[in-house]
Amino acid sequence: MLIEFSNVSKRYPEGHEALRDISFVIDKGEMVFLSGHSGAGKSTLLRLVTLIEHATRGQVIVNGQNLGRFKRRNIPYFRRQIGMVFQDHKLLHNLSVFDNVALPLIVSGFHPRDLRRRVHAALDKVGLLNRDRAKPITLSGGEQQRVGIARAVVNRPSLLVADEPTGNLDAGLSDEIFDLFHDFNYHGVTVLVATHDLRHIKRLGKRNLNLSEGRLNIQAEGTD
């Protein structure tokens, strides 16, 4: 398996218990939804997977690595195996679309010779090849999110994690984004997407981890 949570709890310093005794397994190549109301703990769970936060109790294993005892200086190398997509895109607004997508390659010391080809391939996949010189601010919300997705996959990660990637998009654009994730999953990438939009979960027929108030509910196949 790729992700394993064993009796994981997370308490924020302020004292709020965001996750309580969570256990589940996600296999390599799976696509899994993470659903629940606002405040249920979806983002917190994804933060534990991406080492933005540490679990207070329990054990988190990702890609065979126990995240409980992770050396700080190894975190960047761990994150290079994961593509992350955020609700607010988190693009660098003083850089062009091309440079934004190239950034994960640049920080990992990718050879400049092959960089162009890789960035163009990623932009092509999200249908934005012709906008590579544009500044993100000139793009629509849906296009910005697609730049975010191109950036997340440019490194060819084995795991793609998205936190409410369509939170600000209308239904048609959301469908496009989720179809993209579905397509990456079809090509072997493990995908974990948090959303409160049950429509996509039904439509794509994938497993759903439902959280409420930090606890994990029944795990359903294709339904909620």
Next chain:
Amino acid sequence: MFAWFIRHLQTLVGSLGELSRNPFSTILSVSVIAIALALPGGLFAALENINKFTDEFEHGAKISLFLSPEININEAKSLQTKLLNHQSIKHIELITPEQAMEEFKSRSGLEDALNSLTKNPLPVVLLAFPEEETARSPAKLADLINELGKLEQVELSQFDLEWIKRLTALLELITRAVWVIAFILGLGVFLVIGNTIRLAITNHQEEIRIIKLIGGTDAFIRRSFLYSGMLQGLIGGLIAILIIFILFSIISTPTSSLSSMYGITFNLDPLQFLPSLVLICSGALTGWLSARVTVGVYLRQFEPGKSNI
């Protein structure tokens, strides 16, 4: 290696652009750095000049050996040749009683009175010019004077040491004070650069977070800040050299005319090439170190559990 070089070059150009994007705060901090570096640099240059001045004086330092009255010119000459081989003596002049008398006559204005003397009462005098190393060290000089005074042909060996001792001690003290001032101001430069780097980090929090999320190492993030700190120190150092140069050219003419009134030719030297280079490099190094420490401290806030993404 080439790619590595290009990447560094890009970061360097990037930091230059970053500095020029905030012209006001950049000019402010670079000016403070320049002044803080110019002060010890200028004091150092002034000290060098004083040292040069005393060196020139010590070149003329001489020990007067008044020989016993029974020593005649030939004996004095053989003593002169013997002393020339002494390792601490560079050069020896012989003054005959006749020469001394002539000089005494013309200086004292007692020509008539002195003419009436039937016998010249003045002894032969040897003027010993010590080697530079000896001249610079009051202790060695005292040893030499003592040694020469003990020669049987010498009645009196004399040199006014006290003021040289005092001057050397004073210069030593001032030199130390300049180093202390340089250290304190260096600390100031360190803090000023640290502060601008801290502000830059605050202004780029979002970018830093994103770069860390996509797998950027601390070293990668640190790099542009290190260049920025180093550039500030470097530019500050260059301006400091300029300030010192302008200051010295302003006071150079009055100094020369003042010293010429005392019959001394003395030209003020600006800061030399090597100390200038040292000043610029220490500015750049301080900037680099300061950025390194500041970034090290402030990047901790982006560790797991400390960011709200």
